[in-house]
Amino acid sequence: LLFSRQGKLRLQKWFTPLTDREKKKVIRDMMMLVLARPPRSCNFLQWRDLKIVYKRYASLYFCAGLEDKDNELLALEVLHRYVELLDKYFGNVCELDIIFNFEKAYFILDEFLMGGEILETSKLAVGVSMEEADTLQETMEEYMSKPAY
Amino acid sequence: MPAPIRLRELIRTIRTARTQAEEREMIQKECAAIRSSFREEDNTYRCRNVAKLLYMHMLGYPAHFGQLECLKLIASQKFTDKRIGYLGAMLLLDERQDVHLLMTNCIKNDLNHSTQYVQGLALCTLGCMGSSEMCRDLAGEVEKLLKTSNSYLRKKAALCAVHVIRKVPELMEMFLPATKNLLSEKNHGVLHTSVVLLTEMCERSPDMLAHFRKNEKLVPQLVRILKNLIMSGYSPEHDVSGISDPFLQVRILRLLRILGKGDDDSSEAMNDILAQVATNTETSKNVGNAILYETVLTIMDIKSESGLRVLAINILGRFLLNNDKNIRYVALTSLLKTVQTDHNAVQRHRSTIVDCLKDLDVSIKRRAMELSFALVNGNNIRGMMKELLYFLDSCDPEFKADCASGVFLAAEKYAPSKRWHIDTIMRVLTTAGSYVRDDSVPNLIQLITNSVEMHAYTVQRLYKALLDDISQQPLVQVASWCIGEYGDLLVSGQCEEEEPIQVTEDEVLDVLEGLLVSNLSTPVTRGYALTAIMKLSTRFTSVNRIKKVVSIYGSSIDVELQQRAVEYNALFKKYDHMRPALLERMPIMEKTASNGPTEIVQTNGEAEPSVVEAKHPPPVTQPTNQANDLLDLLGGNDVVPVIQTTVPTKPASAGGELLDLLGDLSLSGGPAPAPATSVPSSQPAFLLDGLTSPPLFNDIAAAGIPPMTAYNKNGLKIDFTFERANPNPNIAVITIHASNSTEADMTDFVFQAAVPKTFQLQLLSPSSNVVPTLNQGTVTQVIRVLNPQKQQLRMRIKLTYTHKGSAVQDLAEVNNFPPQSWQ
Numbered sequence: 001l002l003f004s005r006q007g008k009l010r011l012q013k014w015f016t017p018l019t020d021r022e023k024k025k026v027i028r029d030m031m032m033l034v035l036a037r038p039p040r041s042c043n044f045l046q047w048r049d050l051k052i053v054y055k056r057y058a059s060l061y062f063c064a065g066l067e068d069k070d071n072e073l074l075a076l077e078v079l080h081r082y083v084e085l086l087d088k089y090f091g092n093v094c095e096l097d098i099i100f101n102f103e104k105a106y107f108i109l110d111e112f113l114m115g116g117e118i119l120e121t122s123k124l125a126v127g128v129s130m131e132e133a134d135t136l137q138e139t140m141e142e143y144m145s146k147p148a149y
Numbered sequence: 150m151p152a153p154i155r156l157r158e159l160i161r162t163i164r165t166a167r168t169q170a171e172e173r174e175m176i177q178k179e180c181a182a183i184r185s186s187f188r189e190e191d192n193t194y195r196c197r198n199v200a201k202l203l204y205m206h207m208l209g210y211p212a213h214f215g216q217l218e219c220l221k222l223i224a225s226q227k228f229t230d231k232r233i234g235y236l237g238a239m240l241l242l243d244e245r246q247d248v249h250l251l252m253t254n255c256i257k258n259d260l261n262h263s264t265q266y267v268q269g270l271a272l273c274t275l276g277c278m279g280s281s282e283m284c285r286d287l288a289g290e291v292e293k294l295l296k297t298s299n300s301y302l303r304k305k306a307a308l309c310a311v312h313v314i315r316k317v318p319e320l321m322e323m324f325l326p327a328t329k330n331l332l333s334e335k336n337h338g339v340l341h342t343s344v345v346l347l348t349e350m351c352e353r354s355p356d357m358l359a360h361f362r363k364n365e366k367l368v369p370q371l372v373r374i375l376k377n378l379i380m381s382g383y384s385p386e387h388d389v390s391g392i393s394d395p396f397l398q399v400r401i402l403r404l405l406r407i408l409g410k411g412d413d414d415s416s417e418a419m420n421d422i423l424a425q426v427a428t429n430t431e432t433s434k435n436v437g438n439a440i441l442y443e444t445v446l447t448i449m450d451i452k453s454e455s456g457l458r459v460l461a462i463n464i465l466g467r468f469l470l471n472n473d474k475n476i477r478y479v480a481l482t483s484l485l486k487t488v489q490t491d492h493n494a495v496q497r498h499r500s501t502i503v504d505c506l507k508d509l510d511v512s513i514k515r516r517a518m519e520l521s522f523a524l525v526n527g528n529n530i531r532g533m534m535k536e537l538l539y540f541l542d543s544c545d546p547e548f549k550a551d552c553a554s555g556v557f558l559a560a561e562k563y564a565p566s567k568r569w570h571i572d573t574i575m576r577v578l579t580t581a582g583s584y585v586r587d588d589s590v591p592n593l594i595q596l597i598t599n600s601v602e603m604h605a606y607t608v609q610r611l612y613k614a615l616l617d618d619i620s621q622q623p624l625v626q627v628a629s630w631c632i633g634e635y636g637d638l639l640v641s642g643q644c645e646e647e648e649p650i651q652v653t654e655d656e657v658l659d660v661l662e663g664l665l666v667s668n669l670s671t672p673v674t675r676g677y678a679l680t681a682i683m684k685l686s687t688r689f690t691s692v693n694r695i696k697k698v699v700s701i702y703g704s705s706i707d708v709e710l711q712q713r714a715v716e717y718n719a720l721f722k723k724y725d726h727m728r729p730a731l732l733e734r735m736p737i738m739e740k741t742a743s744n745g746p747t748e749i750v751q752t753n754g755e756a757e758p759s760v761v762e763a764k765h766p767p768p769v770t771q772p773t774n775q776a777n778d779l780l781d782l783l784g785g786n787d788v789v790p791v792i793q794t795t796v797p798t799k800p801a802s803a804g805g806e807l808l809d810l811l812g813d814l815s816l817s818g819g820p821a822p823a824p825a826t827s828v829p830s831s832q833p834a835f836l837l838d839g840l841t842s843p844p845l846f847n848d849i850a851a852a853g854i855p856p857m858t859a860y861n862k863n864g865l866k867i868d869f870t871f872e873r874a875n876p877n878p879n880i881a882v883i884t885i886h887a888s889n890s891t892e893a894d895m896t897d898f899v900f901q902a903a904v905p906k907t908f909q910l911q912l913l914s915p916s917s918n919v920v921p922t923l924n925q926g927t928v929t930q931v932i933r934v935l936n937p938q939k940q941q942l943r944m945r946i947k948l949t950y951t952h953k954g955s956a957v958q959d960l961a962e963v964n965n966f967p968p969q970s971w972q
Contacts, residue, residue, distance in 0.1 A: 009207055012240075015277065024209070041510045042474040048752055071446075073439035073479060074399050081396075100160055102201060102207065115276045116313040117345045119304055120338040121396045129301065133266045136228040 015116035267412040276309035300336040307342035409451030481516035550582035578624040634682025637688040864891035889920040895950040
């Protein structure tokens with residue numbers, strides 16, 4: 001989950017099936033818990049049976065829910081790596097970038113993680129795949145002129 | 150129709166909305182446009198519309214009508230469409246919707262697409278949200294892709310396989326052959342995902358685990374890879390703060406942990422590399438610490454040699470001293486896991502852990518508290534308890550309940566002396582009393598009863614605590630119970646352990662009465678207090694005051710209190726001879742189980758009164774049924790219906806309703822309704838025999854009052870026989886005998902009676918309501934009449950019955966009562 005200090009959700013990725021209501025509840029709880037934390041406190045929380053790892057970058061909170069056996073310190077690294085990837089792609093990323101290009105943020109996430117596990121540990125490789133995939137995306141004219149099916 | 154607005158435009162417009170309502174309006178307008186566009190099967194703009202829909206979904210608005218559109222996008226040939234379509238599928242769909250199955254075919258086709266990115270998209274979607282049906286169908290494709298030489302696809306296929314295995318564990322076998330060559334890849338991405346795949350397989354199936362250990366020689370391979378990672382030079386793309394590919398390292402360590410658990414050979418092979426990692430990794434940055442953390446966990450779990458274990462614990466000790474809170478938290482968590490096995494080693498760090506209790510961070514405090522409780526043992530109990538009690542004083546409310554229970558448990562197990570134990574408990578109650586769990590009160594009481602020699606000391610301390618503060622309910626409850634039991638010790642001032650205080654009986658009663666009236670006391674506490682007062686009646690000499698208190702509460706609004714008061718009142722009046730026996734000291738209770746408060750409650754002093762209650766029927770109950778039928782009958786002269794029926798003391802189930810005849814006007818200003826009292830009448834009365842049936846008053850000396858015939862008409866004869874009730878001689882007990890000399894039965898026989906205002910009458914249930922013919926039997930019914938003013942007894946009776954098919958009703962007045970019956 002990514003959300004701003006004002007409690008607006010910017011990105012959400014679920015790796016277990018939950019109903020919409022459950023998802024909303026989880027989002028609400030997370031926001032409440034994380035936003036309430038004092039600044040110098042530990043980045044880990046216990047919530048129900050999950051470990052929650054969160055990190056704050058400028059005005060955005062990056063929040064991840066881990067299972068019991070996962071390494072929390074490593075999760076912090078994962079969050080950091082994702083931010084680095086975003087930074088590289090957008091060039092000095094800021095919250096607005098993520099807001100206006102949320103689908104790209106999702107695509108990057110999909111290149112980096114899958115099913116909750118890390119897919120690619122090399123920053124370079126992720127960057128390369130994104131570029132290539134983007135070139136595949138048709139330009140406006142091509143899009144309009146190609147037949148539908 | 151004009152072209153729908155672009156995604157960025159929409160986002161910009163929505164962001165300009167100043168209020169929630171404005172935003173909602175815009176969104177609804179846009180949604181309507183999108184919906185009509187979908188209806189029109191507009192191919193060109195579908196992609197844009199779905200993207201907008203996804204944005205609105207993220208803001209929290211419903212977007213389920215876009216699900217089918219996502220499917221159409223996926224089926225389209227254009228990459229852009231597919232990309233958005235798959236994204237929409239991942240966000241909007243999940244296995245609970247049936248729609249997702251339609252995707253299966255699309256995904257299948259895409260998995261065989263020529264462009265790897267399309268294949269990648271398909272794999273990604275399947276790997277994130279594929280349901281078990283989809284996984285089953287497509288597993289074959291995934292497996293094929295796992296063997297391809299394209300590393301981009303291979304890594305995606307590997308993680309997809311992980312997801313498939315998670316959903317459908319039976320398919321694990323299928324992927325086994327493909328894994329053979331996975332680890333020989335150079336590409337880190339593939340390596341990483343393969344390790345994840347292998348981890349998943351090993352975790353799920355012990356067979357796989359054994360297979361990998363033996364046949365594949367997995368451990369040496371992993372060790373080799375890890376070594377290379379550490380030794381090899383700087384690799385820019387995988388580097389994080391100077392450590393090459395920490396993600397991969399951690400993953401390998403984790404797999405090693407699973408392989409080495411419980412297996413000597415594997416563990417031996419790993420020892421070296423683990424030692425190497427532990428000593429060589431840089432600890433200045435979080436990354437290094439992440440690796441060390443994983444290493445420590447691995448060392449703990451496998452059968453490592455002791456030197457290695459010591460190394461691990463020392464690393465954790467170092468973590469504890471680190472300034473970074475995260476690291477300390479992680480250290481505390483892992484120490485918690487290891488404290489079972491390596492108790493002594495962890496003890497060495499006890500002081501640091503206790504210091505962590507004082508940390509400002511909530512998460513750290515919680516872990517430190519849990520760990521401290523785990524570390525408590527016979528040796529350090531005194532010191533630890535001091536720290537923990539100090540913590541209890543100063544911590545947040547959310548901790549108090551857990552801390553208090555922990556303290557109790559620890560005290561129970563390791564208390565060096567009874568006095569210390571009681572002191573500790575008192576301390577907990579006074580500081581965190583309101584957070585203590587409910588079941589601790591009975592446990593405490595039981596503990597106190599068992600420590601016989603400490604009774605005087607305990608009750609004195611509790612009394613003093615009570616004088617200070619009556620807001621903590623559990624404390625008050627325990628204190629009032631103790632005062633009730635051991636009040637005599639308190640007053641007599643025997644206490645060896647401390648300076649005895651001089652307390653008079655009145656002071657004690659003042660305190661207890663104070664509890665009863667205070668607004669701070671909960672109903673339960675008041676119950677305890679009342680019972681305590683009652684118990685003191687046998688231990689103290691000033692009985693009158695107690696009697697007064699008890700009778701006041703006989704009219705309390707609280708039903709529970711009222712019931713108790715009424716019954717205690719009865720104890721005073723009628724059953725005074727039994728009072729000392731009932732209220733004597735509680736015997737020492739066997740501790741059944743610390744989690745089984747139910748049995749303890751049975752033997753608890755609190756249960757005693759309720760047991761007593763069940764044994765004798767309510768002597769003075771005046772339910773407030775306001776229906777006044779008989780008033781009409783008697784035409785409003787000064788004879789006022791007073792009759793009331795109680796629930797019969799026979800277990801006859803509907804007895805109460807059967808005779809719930811007539812209105813009640815309670816004459817003596819008796820207590821307001823106490824309906825619950827009469828319920829336990831079905832209990833066997835071994836305590837007070839002879840009290841549970843109409844032959845209720847058979848132990849009464851027959852006072853020699855002659856019987857009389859009250860009514861004799863139409864073949865129905867009603868005789869009255871008299872007795873005096875014991876112990877209250879003011880009550881006359883009249884038994885009516887109704888007999889029928891006609892040839893037909895009288896069925897539905899109902900007898901009702903009314904007496905003048907100054908009397909009180911109670912009608913119990915009849916033996917039956919059929920008066921058999923020809924004097925073959927009688928119906929008996931008991932009437933009790935209270936005649937405090939010794940006036941002449943008069944009675945009006947009303948009879949209704951069915952005879953020979955017709956209903957008969959009759960009224961009569963009975964004036965010929967023998968004088969002895971009412972004098």
